[in-house]
Amino acid sequence: MKKWALSAIVYLLVVVGVYYAYTGLAESPTDSSGHTNTDQHEE
């Protein structure tokens, strides 16, 4: 059980970390302000 929990947390941190690293790298040279948010459907 712990194995599953740990895997999920590590995976989540990696995905979020990669996202922030990518956006950080993508924004700094061009200083662009384009955001990549999603419009979620409303329930």
Place this chain on the structure above:
Amino acid sequence: MSEKMAEKAAGNTAENQFQITGMTCAACATRIEKGLKKMEGVQEANVNLALETATVKYDAAAMSALEIQKKVRDLGYDVVTEKQELDITGMTCAACATRIEKGLSKLDGVLNANVNLALEKASVEYNPAAVSVKEMIQKVENLGYGAIVKSDETKQETVDHRQKEIIKQQGKFIFSAILSIPLLWAMVGHFSFTSSLYVPEAVMNPWVQMLLATPVQFIIGKQFYVGAYKALKNKSANMDVLVALGTSAAYFYSVYLTLQTIGKGTHSVGLYFETSAVLITLIILGKLFEARAKGRSSEAIKKLMGLQAKTATVVRNGEEMTIPLEDVVNEDILLVKPGEKIPVDGEILEGTSALDESMITGESVPVDKTVGDTVIGATINKNGFLKMKATKVGKETALAQIIKVVEEAQGSKAPIQRLADSISGVFVPIVVGIAMITFLIWYIWVDPGNFAEALEKLIAVLVIACPCALGLATPTSIMAGSGRAAEYGILFKGGEHLEMTHRINTVILDKTGTITNGKPVLTDVVTDLAEAEFLSLVGSAEKQSEHPLAQAIVAGIKERSIELSEVSQFENIPGYGIKAAVNGREVLVGTRRLMKRFNVEIDGMLDVMEDLEKQGKTAMLTAVDGVYAGLVAVADTIKETSTEAIKRMKDMGLEVIMITGDNQQTATAIAKEAGVDSVIAEVLPEGKAEEVKKLQAQGKKVAMVGDGINDAPALAVADIGMAIGTGTDVAMEAADITLIRGDLNSIADSILMSHKTIRNIKQNLFWALAYNTIGIPIAAIGFLAPWLAGAAMAFSSVSVVLNALRLQKVKL
């Protein structure tokens, strides 16, 4: 459960029980059942979703258990097998190894046997429900070799597979939940009333969402794809198909929208990643609750198994030793100290004690036992030191038989389940059809061109319609109901009997041993001969009979210290009496009819006889060498609880009838004392079944309650046959219900338990059907978001199982 043997051989017919894994709903159970029934040689197949078992009756000459297992696997499910290693001794060459291999492979239930000569080891893969390790060892020994269980590392593999499944599902749920929460967070952040909620930028990104949803969809959701594939491969559909379809639609549509953002850089609308992930998480949570609740429903068996002693103190070769219970054999001399459990069924050789038999009979008052009395395994020796002889061990003990009956009942199907089976068999294709129609109506008519909206409705319909609650409704109630009844000493032989019992409106009670204690005592002796000579003749003749009245007469005569003679000839004439040759004289003992049959003149004695009978006594006429010689009278006493129990049955609106072979007067006297209004007297043993049929012809639903071999035909003919006793005789075989307590209150209790179980099943079926029939239109209209549909579906299964578990708390 590994020792759960369920094999019976009658001619070439064998019955095996297989533990099945991979079933998700009633449709799976129906599919396996259909698949097995199609096999040549299979006579009957019964699959129980709640117990996860398949009970198959088949022609052992035409097929083997292995073929059944293969078939189950071909259908996309698995059969639980275990592996056992045995240390083999006595092998000298490769031929020995081959011989053992062949011998083991021939055992029904052994799937694969491999013998290694060099390591002197046999590895056996087997079906634990069909064959036991003990039988394998026996087989090897019969072949002339020695075998012992390789006990160290192999034993750890016999962990309950259900427990493993729970742990696995828990892990999956946590994994799934951790990845779904951010997706849910992103979704919640878009409601107008939660717009102030902080939502991290990362979880709003479609690519991040896709990366979070993908492992949930394909790692956690793999089980649904696999299940759906297996079902579709076999041209059927189950709950997995609906889940796989619903979540895949949401996931792949979102992937499509995400891919569209490439190059555009910014926006994507209407992602449904959270729908697929949250759905899978909720369904896994539902399965987790379900697995836990299912485990609790088999507690009755666990409790029963826990009753038996683990070890026994045995005297062998004059030496006392403590050995495991399984090693006790018939005729072993056992010692039981005060406070210890009686290890197996047996007979007391020395000592007296009070035994607590409440765990078997439900009787709370300890029973005094002395030399010659029988004792039941698992009962507790309260205060005396006992030396006993084992008479029944292993599967023959009363407790083992009780466990077997309860297991069979829990695994059986009630007729009411056919309704659920037939509905769930066609349910999935219909639901897929409804979902498609819903999609088209929304896409073409309600909100033209809005694919996302139409897709959402389709997913909600697919998910709310899963028929898993429907499949669980009946078996869980049967399991809980029959388990609870067993705790009260009522053993239902099958689900059909548990269902039928609530329809009973007439109860026929056998007199001797049922209403009365069945232990009459000798009260009167009337003869013109010398009393000692007369009683010696009567006692000698009656000594050969096993009838309780005969035993009472013999016991009474022995108390008078009268010696009995040898009998050269003996004939039991059922319903009439006996005929015997004692010291060269012909002795007849029995009823008026017996005297009439042998033309014995008895007119002068009829008044005396009638007087005795008016007192409720049974008078037995005696003739010696064709001439009337006198009579003996015995009287039986009514059980303490009979009057109250009969009143209780009458209060429940049941018609109570007493049936007996006694004459009308004796019968009426006893019936009056017991509170029975209706009496059928002077009935021959074969006539009891006829009387039952007559009542059935009047449209009555009849329960026959009896205890003896002579009641067996009536027990078999009745709508419900109830046998009283510890359950080892012919009556128990013929009966549908065994009442372990001798108390007649168990009759009312069993009817009450049946009522409560059936009510519980109906509630379950109602709720299961209501979920689907109400849920589908609500989802189609658009009032149910997909994730809510998933939660409702998970809740429906859990609520059905929890409702069934209420039966475990029923007080009778």
